[in-house]
Amino acid sequence: MSVSDNNQYLAMLDDKYPFNLFRPECNGTTIFPPHWHNDCLELIYVRQGQVELHIGGHSFIGQAGDLILIGEGVIHSGYIVDGPPDYYTILLDRSRLASSDFMNVASRSMLTGRLHLPVVLQTGNDGYEACTAIVRSIIEEYVGRRAGFELAIKSYLHVLLLELARAYGEQAGGKDARDEAAKRSMERLKEAISLIESRYTVRLTVGEAARAAGMSTYHFCRVFKHAVGRTFTEYMHLYRIGKAEALIRDTDLPITRIAEQTGFGTVQYLDELFKRYRGCTPMQLRRRPVQLTPSSRTATNPPLE
Structure with a gap:
């Protein structure tokens, strides 16, 4: 997998409406694994609860009401x-x-120019009220799905981009506070993450991942933990477990076969890590009844308060 292949959600966009809204599903303790979008800006609006976020080397707990801003190409991950x-x-x-x-x-260059975005907007921050009001209107349109809701969302997004450009665009005199060396490390880290995703079915050492990122093992481990919020080994376990969980729920493959296909090798090792991270065995998970996820209830969501 090349770095550009990690542009995960571009398939969800089209030329007529080059945007999408969704309520992500959680996979165990992982909400979304480390990834990035080379051409897409991402905004996360937290309605309820908390989320552990790692965005471009910044780590924090997102709270209800927070608006998270993730620029193009920035590595980000989230956990319960x-x-x-x-x-x-x-x-x-x-x-x-x-x-x-x-x-x-x-006008077009103003909306597409470089943005020096803060990682999170919270109550009291400049631009918070204006931006969250627009985002809430977008969500209202998305949930209500009245006639022409796509056009309404598109119009709101233009206004939202204008607000962001005025506050955080180059013409506003904003400065990029991130250290250039750290930014280069984040870019090199993408190669290691792509390697993990393409090699999770076989043995992969931390040394191999570090070489893919062009770093020493020691420096790689520090940068990886800082950016992803998990050690290399923990992330490998979580990634493989996520793949195994999908196969357990969505296929009739024997557990022994799933253990082989997801890099665990043996059922015993898969059982051990499943109990550690999921609190049950793969077979116990398979026997559980299917439950509705938040995204499957989108059409009946209550209106925003």
Whole structure:
């Protein structure tokens, strides 16, 4: 897998409406594994609960009411704190969104220019009230799905981008506070994450991952834990368990076969790690009844308060 292949959600966008909204499903303790979107800006609005977030080397707990801003190409991951949070994700391709309508070059460049975004906007921060009001309107349209809701969302997104451009665009005099060396480390880390995702079925050492990132093993372990919020070994376990869980729920493959296909090798090792991270065995998980996820209840969500 090349770095560009980790642009995970671009298949969810189209030329007519180059944006999408969704309520992500949790996979055990992982809400979403480390990934990035080369061409898409992502916004997360937390409605209820908490979420452990790691974004571009910044780690924090997202709270209800927070608006999380994730720029193009920034590595980010999320994990459960106490229980699955209730939040919406907005994903949009700024260039395609701005180009899909008639507007002059100056207007388009303002919406697509470089943004120096804060990682999170909270109550009291400049721009919080304006941006969250727009985001809440977008979610209202998405949940209600009245006639023309896509066009309404598209219009709101243009206004939201304008607010962000005025506050955090290059013309606003914003400065990138991230150290350039740290940014280069984050870029090299993408190679290691892509290697993990392509090699999870076989043995992969921390030394091999470090070499893929062009770092010493010691430096790689520090950078990886800082960016992902988990050690290399912990992340490998979680990634493999996530793949195994999908096969357990969605296929009739024998557990022995699933253990082999997900890099655990033996059922005993898969059982041990499943009990550690999921609190049950793979067979116990398979016997559980299927439960509705938050995303499957989207159409009946209560209105935003």
